[in-house]
Amino acid sequence: MEKNNASNTFHKTLPATGPKTKVVFVQLGSPKSPKIADVRTFLKEFLGDPRVVDINPTLWKLILNLFVLPFRPKRSAKLYSRIWDGRTFPLIEITRKFSDKVKASIKDKEHLEINHAFLLSSPTVKEVYSDWEDDLDQKESPATELLAIPMFPQYSESTVASGIDGLFHMLKEKVRIPHLRVMSHFHTSKAFIDNSVRLIVEKFEELEKNGLSANALVLSFHGIPKRRVIYKKDPYYQHCFETYKLIKDRLPAKYRDLVHMTFQSRFGSEEWLTPYTDEYICDLVKEGKKHIVVYAPSFVADCLETIDELGHELVEEVSEHGGVVHLVPCLNDDQKWCEDFASFVENQTLADITKRKEDFYYLEKEDYMDLKQQKMQSPPLSSEAKSVLKIIFLTLFLDLIGFSIIFPLFPALAKHYLTVDGDNYFLKLIFGAISSFANESGHMSMNAIVLFGGALGALYSLLQFVASPIWGSLSDRYGRKPILSISIFFLGLSYVLWFFSGSFTLLILARFIGGIMGGNISTATAVVADITTKENRSKGMAIIGIAFALGFIIGPAMGGIFSLIDLTKIYPVLADYGVNPFSMPALIAAVLSFFNLFYIVRRFKETLPEEKRGRAESERTTNPLKLFAPLPYKGVNLTNFGYFFFLTAFSGMEFTLTFLAVERLGYSSMDNAYMFIFIGLIIALIQGGVVRRSAHKVGEKKMAIVGLISLIPGLLLIGNAYTSGMVYFGLFFLSVGSAMAIPCLTGLVSLYTPSQVQGRSIGIFRSLGALARVVGPIVASLVYWRIGSSGPYIYGAFFLIVPIIMLSFLPKVESTED
Incomplete structure (x- = not known):
């Protein structure tokens, strides 16, 4: 009996009148409604398709979830609301009517069924397929063939291929699969x-x-x-x-x-x-x-x-x-279109190729x-260049971690060494000098510790600034790989010294070595120039900016998180070897550096051939006064100096922020790390979601000025903050302001500079930035010590008026091409 039932079911799939074809018109679809939540769901599925956006899947997921989905749905929802009739969207309604009219125009209804489906709306392709499966069991003459017609006249991977992917992904779950055809295009029909x-x-x-x-x-x-x-x-x-x-x-x-x-x-x-x-x-x-x-x-x-x-x-x-x-x-x-397309569909289901x-x-x-050939103004990077850039990205990223990992630790670090190594020669030298000043003015305690932190932070930046042109020149002479390998090895060694820095002397030595080796950023930048062309260099240089941004987010976070692990409490005997409560962040940084070294030695291919090596002049200089020599390009000097003054104020805030938080709110190292994570995330969101899309439309000059103005309330709020809420409110303004100012100022320098001297102009711009990170912490620490915790922020807010006025005099950007 069971065999007979199975046989009957099988025979129901074979119409006596000949093959029957189910034709499905496939459209993309629309959101369920113009509500932001529905639009976000639609965009997440649509833009999450690797056929639609075909860049690195991991990178795109980060961009999609961090930059696109938080911002774009609101704007898109506003657009969709303009075409919403209160019940549905035009695409949905038109497709339904089109399908009905084609169905009515079909002459051979005995052998053709007409349906429609959507990739991202209902009825979906899966729902239509499920209906066909039900027909096999319920209808006397079900369709045994399926013709899918994506309603995109011209073929593209992002439309037709995406739909085919969806269809075959659904078929992976099915047992009964009909004879299947897909019409990939009908643009010449x-x-x-x-x-x-x-x-x-x-x-x-x-x-x-x-x-x-x-x-x-x-x-x-x-x-x-x-x-x-x-x-x-x-x-x-x-x-x-x-x-x-x-x-x-x-x-x-x-x-x-x-x-x-x-x-x-x-x-x-x-x-x-x-x-x-x-x-x-x-x-x-x-x-x-x-x-x-x-x-x-x-x-x-x-x-x-x-x-x-x-x-x-x-x-x-x-x-x-x-x-x-x-x-x-x-x-x-x-x-007329529906009638003609009905005839077209009928012919395309015939076996007669000539008729089709x-x-x-x-x-x-x-x-x-x-037919004009499409040409890229800025060609994409080659696969070899991308491979090298991954290594350079890691190198720069670790450099910035080394620079910023100590940020949240400064207050606790100073107190620790004053307690366990108070007789240290260098500590006595530093705090002895501070005490003599403090006794004269009546200030000490946290104010003196701020001077300590500012000096230690500025030391790293100063050494990095001085060493950068030296490393660049050496790499021009001996090649990039040897210089990168040497600098990364000693950078890792500096972290090892920090790991065993039971004495303050070893900590100073570790930071000294780390600062010098961190100057290899010039060599890394030279590598980017080696592997890119004039047309796509900006894409390569963008990697440097991303490494900086991520380094400033993850470095302080690592410092705060791993400072929670005190190895001397887990293994007390380690204290005899100089291991201290801050050794765990150093250990992690050391492991990452030696991993980077291994990667450089094994995978990095030299980018500067021997025949091109020589005594190249560096655009960087160790003489700060030369950086302020005017360049003969309209707008460049004002932009450079505006950037220097802005970054001086901003870096001063960075270095004194943790001390203010400890003094007023009793923050721990981890609490300090949270602040830097917050700053980094806001900067990433604003740069990815606002600046990247709007800077050119609004104008780099205007957006940079708005950014600098936004910093002022942020500084004033923090300067008067005695609650975490007010601190984070101020940090929001600071993050938004810097996220708008830094990329726009960088863009302005490039726009004002003739193409043949971009390297020199941008080199001076970056050098002034490095110098600002030396001057800023020192000045801010002195103001903090002399006036109190509010001083750097109040004075910094007024100081920002200078670069704002300078930028307001910037000329209109004109073509710099010859």
Whole structure:
């Protein structure tokens, strides 16, 4: 009996009338609603697809969750709310109507079923597939074949391939799989081309009836990164050109010379297909072409990109320049389009290949003569360069950890050595001098300890500043790898000395060696210059900025976290060897350094060939006065000096913050670490979510000034803070301000400087920054000692007026190219 049932079920899957095909039109979908939470869920799934954003998955997850999802959903929700009808979105409704009309237009209903599905909305592909499985058990003549048609006319990895991935990922869970076909593109189908031409002509005729004459027709395709087309060989750009060419050639002759091809909807900071729709159309208007017809052939249904981006944002932008955009709607559920597509679908399900081919237009070889090749203005880094950059990133990252790991420990460190090594010659020398000053002014205790911390912190920065050009010159002469290996080895050794620094003398020696070896940042920077070209150097140099940012976040955090582990309490005998309560952070830093050394020796390939080695002059100097010599480039000097004064005030805050927190709030080393983690995270969020996207639009000068102004309330709040809440409130302003100021000032220096002398100008900029980290802690510590804990912050707030005024006089950025 069981066998008969199984047999009956099997035979129900074989219609007596011949194969039956289920055709599924697949669209992307929309959020459930314009609520921020629903938009965030939609964007998380959409942008989390590695086909959509194809950069390093781990890196992208960090960017997506830290920078994109916290900020973009709010803006996107506002845009989606403009096209929300209170019940659904246009894409959903149009796809449903289109599917119904095609179904009604199908002649061979006995062998064809029409459905629609969405990748990110309901009904999903999985739901439609589940319905088909139910049909196998319930219907007498279920479909045995499945034809999926992604409703993206042109093929792209980020659309069609993404949909195929989703389909086959779902199939991994299934047992019964039908005969399956996927139509990867239909951009040359007669149904699509002819109906697109018809709608465009209707728009032109409509304008002519109203006494208007269109000056141009812009076919605006959805953009993708150039990298996908040039290096990954995605055929999308070619398909767009073929669509453009077929539409243009089938328009009435009087309209053909008006046709232009552009790309819209770019996302992120990398280069996308050009020309960009908004810029191109504005240029057309400036040329006197006031009435522009726009059609979006990448979409068969109106959605956010057509209704809002083109129909709202583009219309407003063009109107500001005196132009008018006349938008041609997508094919949507146009009756003729639905009927023609129904015939197209019927033919594509036939076994007759010849009949199927008749539904398409074909281009000849000479038709591609007008196809312009996309070129990268800033080529991506090679795989070899990326490999080297990973090593350099690690090197710089560890340098910054060595510099900042001691930040949260300064107050406790000073008290510890005064207790256990009070007779130390260097301690007596330092605190003896401080005491003589303190006795004269009546100050001591924490104020004196602040001077100790400032001196110890400035020592590292000073040595790093002095050693940097020396290491750079040596690497020019002997190669990068030997210099990096030597400096990293001794950097690791400095941490070993710190680990055993039961005496203050060893601590001073450890910081002395560490500061000198930390100067290898110049060698690391030279490596970046070796492996990059003029066009993509900024991408390589960005690695240095990321290493700095992460080092300043993780270094203090490591110092605070690992200071909680006192090895002398776990293994008391270690104290006899100089191990102290602060040895654990040093041990971790040492292990990381020697791991880095091993990596350099085994994996790093020399980037400076022997034939290029010689006595190169360094742009860095150990003479501070030479740094202030004016450069003959408009705007550079004001920017450099503004940066120096700003960073002097900011680094002074960094070095005295922990002392203020200990004195007023009784903070531990871990509490101090939390402050630096907070600063680092806010800086990362603002730089990734605001500065990266808005600096160019707002203007680097304006954003830098706003950043400096934001620092003032932060300094004043901390200077008058006696609660943790007020401290963190002040830190928020400081973090936001510095996150806006530093990258914008760096960008301004580059923008003001001619391309052939970028190295010299930016080198002086970085040197002034290093010098500021020497001057800032010393001055702030002296003010703290002399006036009290509020002094560095109140005076620092007023001092910031100087760079603000300087930056306000910056000239307009002009082209620096020859």
